[in-house]
Amino acid sequence: MNFPSKLIENAVEELAKLPGIGRKTALRLVLHLLKAETEDTNLLSSALVRMRTGIRYCKTCHNISDQEVCGICSNPLRDRTILCVVSDMRDVIAIENTSQYKGLYHVLGGVISPLEGIGPSDLHIQSLVERLPSSEVKEIILALSPTMEGDTTAFYLTRKLKDYPARISSIARGVPVGGELEYTDEITLGRSILDRTAYSS
């Protein structure tokens, strides 16, 4: 693509570095910004810079935070006996949106992935081990994606945490609510039979 302006070309190239945005989409975004007020572009770009330079991570759970300790860790209403271990911030947001969980979190910052060169020491696993003894945690829920990497990380964590006296659980795997049995893959369906739950009578 040949651009009539170096400024446009630059902006398109920077936008196209973002995941899922190609040069055509980037150009569409640039044209949108050109049609909108200059102020909109200023707001966008200052929000990005302030976010990137101002962001902090909670020193307890490593979730993203505006303060030294995040809103969840410092909330006296949260249940301090239960800890949910997740891969990243998006998982915290997803679980918070369910309104089904009132405990604390621990954000690993990824999962073990030898292919991508991510080992246990690249994740916040040591800090998890260190925060437990002085905590009131009685149950640790591993809420990791049901992938090879997620399962490897879960396996590593269960071994790493075996000396700490807490129940370690995993989020349930089974047929998604609203899903059709017919179209569920064999592994998930098999798992849903093995992990069947009794109707409370």
Place this chain on the structure above:
Amino acid sequence: MNFPSKLIENAVEELAKLPGIGRKTALRLVLHLLKAETEDTNLLSSALVRMRTGIRYCKTCHNISDQEVCGICSNPLRDRTILCVVSDMRDVIAIENTSQYKGLYHVLGGVISPLEGIGPSDLHIQSLVERLPSSEVKEIILALSPTMEGDTTAFYLTRKLKDYPARISSIARGVPVGGELEYTDEITLGRSILDRTAYSS
């Protein structure tokens, strides 16, 4: 969605104002920026601001330009007897990429669309009428999208330009190269029969 940080929330909201980017995609972009170097965010945001504040429009053809007159209008190698009227800058880029056109352009800045409240006076039509008498233009190609709005604009332009002694043509409409007759809609196929071209013998 509840965000653990006002800074993140702000950045997500600003990104989600862009067309085709929802809050989930915006969050993915934000997390990408957080994982990348701070410098990357600075580069992106300064490219956007410089683009938005520094951009100029060619005073002759209204294409986007870094100078007062754009690279195409000022290029002595372009054919000044032929003028292509397009809706916006993207069309110029698309036509330039074909390498099939060596004439000049005129960018209208949109098409007539009563539904969106865009009338002839909102477009660069008057300046088109004004630039013609002092030009060498012998043919005007209307390269507008084959939509209701594009056709309306083309009809308006043919009437507006009827006193100017130039041949007015439209880009060909027909079966796309590589397209299958079977899957071409009736209107396009009908048009392609009416506008059939003779094999040069």
